[in-house]
Amino acid sequence: MTGRDTLLLDQGYQPIKVIPWQRALCMHFVGKVEVLRDYEWVVQTISTTYAAPAVVRLLRKLSSRPLHVRFSRQNAYLRDNHRCQYCGIRCGPRDLTLDHVVPRSAGGKTTWRNVVTACVACNRRKGRESPEAVGMKLRSIPTRPDWLAPRLLHVGEDSVPEAWRDWLH
Ligand SMILES: [Zn+2]
Secondary structure, eight states, X not given: OTTTEEEEEOTXXXXXXXXXXXXXXXXXXXXXXXXXXXXXXXXEOSSOEEEEEEEEEESSOOOSOOOOOOOOHHHHHHHTTTBOTTXXXXXXXXXXXXXXXXXXXXXXXXXXXXXXXXXXXXXXXXXXXXXXXGTOOOSSOOOOOOOOHHHHTTOOGGGOOGGGGGGOO
């Protein structure tokens, strides 16, 4: 997929998401976006050749709703670097679980502030207790992530096309 998708920026040059280049080109044709950077490869139609858009920017403002990172299992693992927040071990997603710091049975909610990544062993050890009750300590206070764009966009850092670099900080 690298180099075949287009990075969409909001009016203020902040990355929003990755879209297929076809869609980016359509948005460009109808005047919704401006193209900030092209790829080196081109798109041929019967009559014309277009450079494939690598980075486009919306010309109009999005609704002013702040862009929240949606809570999800995958996003929680990413926030915690795939690291158990109790023992610190790093695992693949299959060996990780989500742990409610304040257990659900005690009214704990499934939110950024109450859910952490835990390895299977730690999750089992903690059971339905609070960390204090079983003598376990969190390595960090869970918060809503304030992310680097590539993570927000679900793009691995090494698969970011060169053409996007200037807009991802
Ligand atoms: Zn652990």
